[in-house]
Amino acid sequence: MSIRIASSCNHCNSFSESHMCKTHDLKVSEEYTCDQFSILQQLNKSMHCKSCQRMNRADCEHPDLAADGMLCASWAPKVS
Structure with missing residues (x-):
């Protein structure tokens, strides 16, 4: 797995307010990264x-x- 700051969970469409990843159904933090990252298109x-x-x-x-x-x-x- 590659580590990239821009691909961290809080920039991803799958990151929920409850810190759950909708893709992996797993509790995550803003610092996590993954190769299934999908960029959030808003600031x-x-x-x-x-x-x-x-x-x-x-x-x-x-x-x-x-x-x-x-x-x-x-x-x-x-x-x-």
């Missing part, structure tokens, strides 16, 4: 700078613009 407002692991780091692509609530194509989930 997820929870994927903003404050929830991004890159905020305030050297690898943030927009350090001068980063702010709570800003959406970005380079967003990466914070991992506990």
